[in-house]
Amino acid sequence: MARPIRIEYAGAFYHVISRGNERRAVFRGDDDYKLFLSTLEEASDRFDVLIHAYCLMPNHLHLLIQTKDSNLSEFMKRLLGVYTIRFNRRHKRHGHLFRGRYKACLIDQDSYFLELSRYIHLNPVKAKLSVSPEEYCWSSMRFFLRQDGPSYLHKKFTLDSFDSPRAYQVFVKEGMGQNGDLPKPTAGCILGSESFIKNFTKHIQKHKGKDVSGKKGLYRMPIPKLQQLTQGKERSFQMYCLWKYGRLTQRSIGEMFSRTHAAVSQNIHRFGARLAKDKILNQELKSVMSEFKD
Template sequence: MARPLRVEYAGALYHVMNRGNRRARVFRRRADYEMFLDRLGRFAKEFDVDVLSYCLMPNHFHAFLRTREANLSRFMQSLLTSYTVFVNRRDRTSGHIFQGRFKAQVVESDGYFATLSRYIHLNPVRVQAVKALPVEERRRVLGEFRWSSFRALTGLAAGPTWLKTEDVLRDFGTNAREQMREYRLYVEEGLMREVEDPAEAMRVRSILGSDTFVEWIRREFLLQRVNGEDEQNELRRLQSGFEFDVVLRAAAAATGVRATVLRSRRCADRQARDLLVALVRRYCRGTMLPGALARALGLSYSGFVHASDRGRARAAAGDPAWAKAITRLAQGVEKMSLPRQV
């Protein structure tokens, strides 16, 4: 399994996630949730980590963190190892509970506190059995779910003393009561429409932020780094970027539509065009602005947005053909973008 790319520095923000081994349950009973949260708070204090929001689902968890020191890996290793030892000793078992190394996206400080926290808090209502319920019933499930920080951030229940709510709530009002109410309404908007994973719009999923932030990460931490083989693909993507022509050639090769035809607005194969739009949106944001991408495809900006929305709708609906096509094309892009070995 590819080793996730790690970027660590003092004051960094992260969206951290991990699943159960083989997608098995991580939390089987109330005591498991409580013990994990106890250890999350304990190690947050020990490693000087701020916990901004979290959500524990039966087979995975999400956490939004700030590290005061460059110590994310040590913090997470301590947390996950401690919880694994606890469960194995109690149940007289052995082996892994979590699926490999945790995933972590480094997050820009401007513009993502509310967006990411909302995405994390909506996890309980994205479960298939709950998605089909009426909005009011989903609102009830969201408000009654005990194993996330949503209730604490909205005043529905007292939160743990180690939870830092100020950063998420600061842009929602002038006093604590108003902030909690406005944030609750903001999250509940996600019950009426699909809320996209913020990382879906990023060209590199290990960094959540603007093109300027991605460039800063590349320049400050990655340009001179030499990592293990497992990290090289993502590292090379960050170091070299993706040009529009690379993505176009990969899409043409995968769809069987000539590149000159595929980039033209007169292309009759709408799915191929939508796939190309999805790819350039993911991979070319660091090299071209959205308006320039639209012009390169012979589209107005609104046309580019509509094509993007069609792709997101198919992804949100779980269309297997779309997911398979996106994966195939993405592999083609990444293969073309890697430097040749000498």
């Protein structure tokens, strides 16, 4: 059977599923779930991917995401690859963790976004891992009912369709009494209205079954301009901007600063941690980026 093609473009919404190799567990305990979520936070920040919902099951995972750029493949390669390395190191194992190619279904947000959000959050209930969706620790559902939540989880787009978080909870729980199966995706990779499917079917036919990708590098800032704007800033500030906004690899940044890949990684990680807590540093970064826009 031919593999489903990938359709990538800026602003696209996807339902992503990745399963464990040979249906084996990809999460063996709480520490693994936490490890994946921290990796998800890093990858979503790195590639400007919006996480609208997630659910981590023992042997597979579901994500409802939106890419600002046409970079789904880069994001997933980073997410699953880094997590696999960290999981293998933690459990002293080698080899593949996930089964083959992840499944990514392009979705029409107007027709299926809310259905998918409900479907993802109901997974633990259907698998009898939880009595109600909000009680399951490793999905995003409980955060929709609270003021707080992880910074990478974008709840607003979902909750804007409801009068209150409570109304969204009612909507999700209404699915507990239904079959809950989603329609079979067209061409194995598209879920949407008739017009939405028709539009992308034309692209598939035009590309003769090959992956369809929009413009690359849409959010990559010119390196010379970044260097000019960050000149005089501390080294970790410059490294973070080159990594985050210039999309340079840590190895390339290391060559620019005569530092090892590991040293660059530590600098970027520490700066990101500071950025999450330091309002003044946040404002300084925003000021630099506003100059870029000007």
